[in-house]
Amino acid sequence: MTLAIVATRAGVGLEAPAVHVEVHLANGLPGLTLVGLPETAVKESRERVRSALINAGFDFPNTKRITLNLAPADLPKEGGRFDLPIALGILAASGQIPVDALEGMECAGELALDGKLRAVPGVLPFALATRRANKALIVPRACADEAALAGDLPVLPADSLWQVVAHLLGQEKIPPHQLSASVKSTAPVADLADVRGQHQARRALEVAAAGGHNLLLAGPPGTGKTMLASRLPGILPPLSEDDALEVAAVRSVCGLPLEADWGQRPFRQPHHSASAAALVGGGSKPKPGEISLAHHGVLFLDELPEFSRNVLEVLRQPLETGEIHLSRASHERRYPAQFQLVAAMNPCPCGHLGDPRQRCQCSASQIQRYQARLSGPLLDRIDLQVEVPALPPEQLTAQTQGEPSSAVRERVMAARERQMARGALNSQLSGKALEAACALNDEERAWLAGVLEKLKLSARAYHRVLRVALTLADLQGEPKPSQPHFIEAIGYRQLDRLLKGA
Known part of the structure; x- marks a missing residue:
């Protein structure tokens, strides 16, 4: 299949409106086009995603014309949180992971050039919105405790793009994250x-x-x-x-x-x-x-x-x-x-x-x-x-x-x-x-x-x-x-x- 849609969310104040990352592969002059009102950091994700996919051992469709649309188009998008959904969309559109594995799932995370996942800000509003949508959430491990505060939400923490793909392929499932004891404890208050x-x-x-x-x-x-x-x-x-x-x-x-x-x-x-x-x-x-x-x-x-x-x-x-x-x-x-x-x-x-x-x-x-x-x-x-x-x-x-x-x-x-x-x-x-x-x-x-x-x-x-x-x-x-x-x-x-x- 040459079309894939991955669910994620933007950050607008304390709100987290839904964003769909639509990826289409077509014949024609090879290249990657990103549309949907992206900010500078989102435009730069093209190079991060390309390097992360190659260094993590996946095939990048260099011979295809890749169109990425961040919908809705009138909503400004900023930050590196769209790296992971863009990478998963390219993998799904190129047939390296099944498209139906992405159903009931939302994700966010910035990719390093070697495929490791880095933390992004605004994960808690994201998680609260995902909980209301009754979906699971894939986030970098550094954000897992924050996302788990939302409660009653399957939070799947990952260290790398490869680990996320292994989970979606059913090769190595990621266990849902449990809030750590250090986060549950309370610091002493001045008397x-x-x-x-x-x-x-x-x-x-x-x-x-x-x-x-x-x-x-x-x-x-x-x-x-x-x-x-x-x-x-x-x-x-x-x-x-x-x-x-x-x-x-x-x-x-x-x-x-x-x-x-x-x-x-x-x-x-x-x-x-x-x-x-x-x-x-x-x-x-x-x-x-x-x-x-x-x-x-x-x-x-x-x-x-x-x-x-x-x-x-x-x-x-x-x-x-x-x-x-x-x-x-x-x-x-x-x-x-x-x-x-x-x-x-x-x-x-x-x-x-x-x-x-x-x-x-x-x-x-x-x-x-x-x-x-x-x-x-x-x-x-x-x-x-x-x-x-x-x-x-x-x-x-x-x-x-x-x-x-x-x-x-x-x-x-x-x-x-x-x-x-x-x-x-x-x-x-x-x-x-x-x-x-x-x-x-x-x-x-x-x-x-x-x-x-x-x-x-x-x-x-x-x-x-x-x-x-x-x-x-x-x-x-x-x-x-x-x-x-x-x-x-x-x-x-x-x-x-x-x-x-x-």
Whole structure:
């Protein structure tokens, strides 16, 4: 037979649309033509496939005119993942393997010149789509663990083109891959018990975890801001299987390796020199950025004022919508970005404003310029703003440990169950849903309006106060927030005045 069709998939963001590699051999002027909107890396596969077939001991049909079509033709194809299906299509069209052996099978993999298979990015979205199609999947052995995360999918790992052909010919079957124990294990999580003192900051961390609120920690150097932020993933509820797969799929698209902590909430800490494209994603072929890699986890921005103003401003839309749209002339990608923002900053350039241990060396104008790097709209999107003061020596040297993460997590999970009964986390409530959940009476409204007017808080900050107060009530098992909850919630907005946010 001179026509063969091999099933594979392209990579379009977190999607993996089906692609059929159609191979036709005909008489005529010998040559190989590749059509179907291939990118440069796909065009180069012609030479890789030719060398791999010859070096693996197979016959390349040099006397035939070979036409390769990657259908559908209007879908851009990129990367080396099409090498293996192209090679198998040529072998099937030339009669070296039976065409019916390819039925019920999808495959992907880059070929080395000697016929060995190399890993390709984006295997997990590929595997999830293959599972939905009820087919088996042939992948390079280096990608087998990642593909096996899809579950309930026959994953056939291969080291070389020859091994794949031997399997299709029935000479040496490839056993389905089992997820290795190292991938199933989970890495240890930093415990909140390690944090000495800082009771207000620990409380704010618990509130942030319970309601999904964003958090800003401000204080002198060495007061434990980074340590506190790194403990937040440990008190968040465990990821569901679907959420864990979504997080792993983002890493897969970025070409990042599968790690032992793949089922845990991510904690991303980009450097303050990161560009806007590094933070939210971008490039000529849009790839996910740090906010998508922090999906369902924590994005920690240390030294917040040191980030470029333009970089920080691009966070505003993803913080509200939970996703990022990247548009290019020929590409449009949507990546998830439901992350919790935790930011840390010093109160001034030298870091010692208000520090009893060391005198601040900054002038008033320097402090004002430093704090003005943070825009009011960005600060308004941060629900909790907490000062982290320097600890006295007796607290630093104390042997007593704080409450462990496991105990805090129990309260957080109980509070989130109450929120799920309302349909959403408190940080996502707005408008009528938020007003209905708080159920303010006339007296509470009048009192709250007077306090907000006195503190000169913005309208957005007012809704942040309501959300935080509702979370405080959920932590205590109360049906609605009361005045003590509002007082504590307003206390978490006191940095607004210091940082010129409202």
